[in-house]
Amino acid sequence: MAVPTIALYASPPSSVYSTPYSCQINSHASHDFDFNSRSSSSASTTTSSSQKPAVGGLSCLFSTQSVKHASSSSSFSSGTEDLGSLWHDRGEELSSSFRGSSLSSSLKRDQGHHSPMTVLQGPGSSNGSGGIGACSRSPSKRIGGDFYSSRSGSGGLFNGFVRHALGSCVDYDPVNLHLRDSDSAPPGLLDELTFNIDDGFGDSKLEPYAKDLLLDAQARHKIFHDDLVVKAFCEAENAHRGQMRASGDPYLQHCVETAVLLATIGANSTVVAAGLLHDTLDDTFVTYNYISLSFGAGVADLVEGVSKLSHLSKLARENDTANKIVEADRLHTMFLAMADARAVLIKLADRLHNMMTLDSLPMIKQQRFAKETLEIFAPLANRLGISTWKEQLENLCFKYLNPVQHKELTSKLVTSFDEAMVTSAVEKLERALKDESISYHSLSGRHKSLYSIHRKMSKKKLNMDEIHDIHGLRIIVENEEDCYKAATVVHQLWPEVPGKFKDYILHPKFNGYQSLHTVVTREGMVPLEVQIRTKEMHLQAEFGFAAHWRYKEGDCKHSSFVLQMVEWARWVITWHCEAMSKDQPSISHSDSIKPPCKFPSHSEDCPFSCIPECGADGPVYVIMIENDKMSVQELAAHSTVMDLLEKAGRGSSRWIPYGFPVKEELRPRLNHSPIIDPTCKLKMGDVIELTPAIPDKSLTEYREEIQRMYDRGPNVATSTTMAGLRS
Ligand SMILES: Nc1nc2c(ncn2[C@@H]2O[C@H](COP(=O)(O)OP(=O)(O)OP(=O)(O)O)[C@@H](O)[C@H]2O)c(=O)[nH]1
Numbered sequence: 001m002a003v004p005t006i007a008l009y010a011s012p013p014s015s016v017y018s019t020p021y022s023c024q025i026n027s028h029a030s031h032d033f034d035f036n037s038r039s040s041s042s043a044s045t046t047t048s049s050s051q052k053p054a055v056g057g058l059s060c061l062f063s064t065q066s067v068k069h070a071s072s073s074s075s076f077s078s079g080t081e082d083l084g085s086l087w088h089d090r091g092e093e094l095s096s097s098f099r100g101s102s103l104s105s106s107l108k109r110d111q112g113h114h115s116p117m118t119v120l121q122g123p124g125s126s127n128g129s130g131g132i133g134a135c136s137r138s139p140s141k142r143i144g145g146d147f148y149s150s151r152s153g154s155g156g157l158f159n160g161f162v163r164h165a166l167g168s169c170v171d172y173d174p175v176n177l178h179l180r181d182s183d184s185a186p187p188g189l190l191d192e193l194t195f196n197i198d199d200g201f202g203d204s205k206l207e208p209y210a211k212d213l214l215l216d217a218q219a220r221h222k223i224f225h226d227d228l229v230v231k232a233f234c235e236a237e238n239a240h241r242g243q244m245r246a247s248g249d250p251y252l253q254h255c256v257e258t259a260v261l262l263a264t265i266g267a268n269s270t271v272v273a274a275g276l277l278h279d280t281l282d283d284t285f286v287t288y289n290y291i292s293l294s295f296g297a298g299v300a301d302l303v304e305g306v307s308k309l310s311h312l313s314k315l316a317r318e319n320d321t322a323n324k325i326v327e328a329d330r331l332h333t334m335f336l337a338m339a340d341a342r343a344v345l346i347k348l349a350d351r352l353h354n355m356m357t358l359d360s361l362p363m364i365k366q367q368r369f370a371k372e373t374l375e376i377f378a379p380l381a382n383r384l385g386i387s388t389w390k391e392q393l394e395n396l397c398f399k400y401l402n403p404v405q406h407k408e409l410t411s412k413l414v415t416s417f418d419e420a421m422v423t424s425a426v427e428k429l430e431r432a433l434k435d436e437s438i439s440y441h442s443l444s445g446r447h448k449s450l451y452s453i454h455r456k457m458s459k460k461k462l463n464m465d466e467i468h469d470i471h472g473l474r475i476i477v478e479n480e481e482d483c484y485k486a487a488t489v490v491h492q493l494w495p496e497v498p499g500k501f502k503d504y505i506l507h508p509k510f511n512g513y514q515s516l517h518t519v520v521t522r523e524g525m526v527p528l529e530v531q532i533r534t535k536e537m538h539l540q541a542e543f544g545f546a547a548h549w550r551y552k553e554g555d556c557k558h559s560s561f562v563l564q565m566v567e568w569a570r571w572v573i574t575w576h577c578e579a580m581s582k583d584q585p586s587i588s589h590s591d592s593i594k595p596p597c598k599f600p601s602h603s604e605d606c607p608f609s610c611i612p613e614c615g616a617d618g619p620v621y622v623i624m625i626e627n628d629k630m631s632v633q634e635l636a637a638h639s640t641v642m643d644l645l646e647k648a649g650r651g652s653s654r655w656i657p658y659g660f661p662v663k664e665e666l667r668p669r670l671n672h673s674p675i676i677d678p679t680c681k682l683k684m685g686d687v688i689e690l691t692p693a694i695p696d697k698s699l700t701e702y703r704e705e706i707q708r709m710y711d712r713g714p715n716v717a718t719s720t721t722m723a724g725l726r727s
């Protein structure tokens, strides 16, 4: 039985379903948000399907299964169409009127509350529904001599890797997806919520716009019927009531779209609920404790993790950290290491929707966000293996950073891109492989993203005709022998482009990458790249030393700690996705799903145990703020505040523990609190402010006075200075 495929897109699932062989250029409605606006939320909203976020990039996936359901009609929209719009990132773009609430949100937390436990250090919860399935186009019937079930037995975990590795799509079991659109939903379903909100979850009635939002979300994904998720929806509605985006849309809409993006990649109810609540700590009066009591610590920790990431991201953006390669790189690692990897997922979904709604912001802000997204968030999505998000983020950044080139390339691609060609190539190859009794694990096709084409053209100084892999197929077979047999079949079907056959099986690349590559020409002389590999080679190509994210990051020389951290985060995300789908009857996971091993060592039977360990004593990255300038500092494991001060050239006698300034106002601050014990150990993601907060930035004389005072030594705060500071 063929399994329909949902691409890992932010597009409405229904559209992907109805046209599984979908390939779209972004086409977004425009949404903005004005943080200062607190008019009545009953204002202007309904989420018509035209308002749903659409695909953020020019990119598509094809599959043997997709093909079976493919509609010949093209969903590839006009190339000159405006590719994306949208905006806002609330937690990161706090206007002055929101600083108060942000501050109060940090103050109102429990003093005793600790940072969220990272799943990188231990198993996290992953209950709930939601589903994720194999991305690969696994044949579901016997082809040749073997039957490869992608969804059973020990293959389950492997398939989890593969689907992320193929990186581009997630299958849902159609029986369980319960994806509803207005055409297919049973009569009356969309008119009524599945429970009485007033009785169950809210202490106030949902306004009509909110009810519409919920119904719309429920029509797009079954997880929005889950009690926890509905409860989170009501809570988010209550908390954000009256808050509007600049477009006039209710703020709640952004929360819902973020949650839909998460649901679309198979996130479970805990993550989707946290996605709905992701801005409540920063922008509303909701507290950590309240979320924890109402939704459990799992959701509260995730929301807090996202909030922390948002603050760091804002700091980084204000300091243009994305421009500094080393610091940007440390930020990636810090983001992955300091929070549950799922919090990073939520942050990515939040950013993706904000990028989709960027249009109404002033150009300068659009560019600032796009720059940061390109340097920080797209690489994070890449490292986590969520390639469709990465592609959408990159395409949107490209649009805002290079509008002219973006438009030019888009219109060129409209004429050169041949959607039907890839569909029929997949079909044709599938038939030919079957005729030759060559069994394969998966057969997938993809269209290179707009930004990836642009980057390749600029990097290699090529014109578009010289890019051979705009259309590509990938076959994953069982063994080496089948790789060569499949290559022969490919060459029998289509003429080979001379000099383009590469045998990386016989001659692996230095990083261990193995695969057969060939480029053939299809009718009309359109080149088609075909990659053929075994599943072991594929694992290596996606998770091992030859991992695609490293390949794409090119020259970056990562420390083993960074490499391990990324691999760990990918592993955790994959594990969660596997665990999430365990409730799907079609998947037998009993022997494949185990909690993630404890960071950083793997159990013997863990498929990741082959990764060499580099010990838990990796570096610690912290944010140091001095005179309003932020930097990301790398320190050895177990470093203390004192070590940082010394590194910053502040290690003079005045900073020795007993010499710390008596006045709290003059002490350096750790995560906003004056440091009491300078020998305390630093944690990944800690924020240390070396200079005290100055009430008014224009008061440079106070800053200078403080500097002089530090230079004179400890405990000498003059009464005039302190009085001045307090005034
Ligand atoms: N994961 C991974 N993929 C790789 C690696 N090297 C190549 N690939 C994949 O193989 C494709 C083609 O690689 P090559 O055949 O070496 O092509 P090339 O020499 O770079 O030239 P082009 O075909 O123009 O890109 C790339 O676009 C990647 O998708 C690697 O080290 N790791």
Ligand SMILES: Nc1ncnc2c1ncn2[C@@H]1O[C@H](COP(=O)(O)OP(=O)(O)OP(=O)(O)O)[C@@H](O)[C@H]1O
Binding pocket: 165, 166, 167, 168, 387, 444, 445, 446, 448, 449, 452, 456, 469, 471, 472, 473, 474, 529, 530, 531, 548
């Ligand atoms: N021929 C192919 N068939 C299927 N998937 C592919 C093929 N080539 C690359 N991919 C996958 O498509 C995604 C996007 O890759 P992208 O086109 O950006 O880069 P690339 O082709 O791997 O590298 P480069 O741009 O350097 O040639 C990645 O997940 C990659 O593994």
